Amino acid sequence: MNDAPPAVTAAVAALFGALVGSFLNVCIYRLPNRTSIVWPASACPHCRREIEWFENIPIVSYLVLRGRCRTCGQPIGIRYPIIEAITAAMFGLMWWFYGPSILLVSRLIFGCALIVLFAIDLEHHLLPNVITLPFIVVGFVFSWFTEPGWVDSLIGVLVGGGSLLLMFYAYLAVRKKEGLGMGDPKMLAMIGAFLGWKMTIVALMFASFAGSLFGVAMMAMRRGSMESMLPFGCFLAVGAGVAATVGPSLVQWYLTLW
Ligand SMILES: [Zn+2]
DSSP: OTTSOHHHHHHHHHHHHHHHHHHHHHHHHHGGGTOOSSSSOOBOTTTOOBOOGGGOSTTHHHHHTTTBOTTTOOBOOTHHHHHHHHHHHHHHHHHHHHOSSHHHHHHHHHHHHHHHHHHHHHHHSOOOHHHHHHHHHHHHHHTTTSTTOHHHHHHHHHHHHHHHHHHHHHHHHHHSSOSSOTHHHHHHHHHHHHHHHHHHHHHHHHHHHHHHHHHHHHHHTTOOOGGGSOOHHHHHHHHHHHHHHHHHHHHHHHHHTO
16 A cells, blocks of 8 residues: 555545445434444335345445435435545545544544534434534544644633533523524534644634525525524534634634734
8 A cells, every 4th residue: 555656545545435424324314313323234214125235335326226216216315425425535635635644533533423413413403412422532532642632622622612602501691592502512522622722713713604604695595594594513514624624724824914
């Protein structure tokens, strides 16, 4: 592997990523229903027939089957190949950027958690504790061996969780109803554990900015009220992705403006 050109190893990483994406689909489908992610085998949600191995090849199977179940002909969600493609791209790109390192492993695990949280929040308006809480610990453990370092990580957990918790209670006090879910502070604490406190602030600012922009655009197009818009966890996931990749350059650029 060491002598292979980077493009080849990145392609292998992407193939592996597609397989991981397939597993993330299982998590996204099953975690909100509180069912096991390892048992039973995957089945068509419409006719309940078990899915054969050749129907389970990431992206390829969806294209070959033209997005329909072989038995009942019901459409297979476009979400499946999209998640697989995004995960594949993430693995390929991160391998390219980081090379084999602890930071690579940390960022890949973090990225997978964000993909699952994004998809579940989008569909169910839910950020399951079974992902956010353990991954706060995972991020903190990684910080002992790689970026951002454990002090930065610990402050990140406190800043991330604390800031949104404060917003949660402030909103509750002013509007007398919940504007954020309790999952959002835990998710931002997880982001803090992996990225450190500075990039957590970048992620939160990006998420808030993108979220309000999206909300205003939706209202301008009269597509419902602020309440019916995309859940905040989706914006946090994108914000964290932005912070993890271009965050440091974004901060640099911002500081030159002053
Ligand atoms: Zn079927």
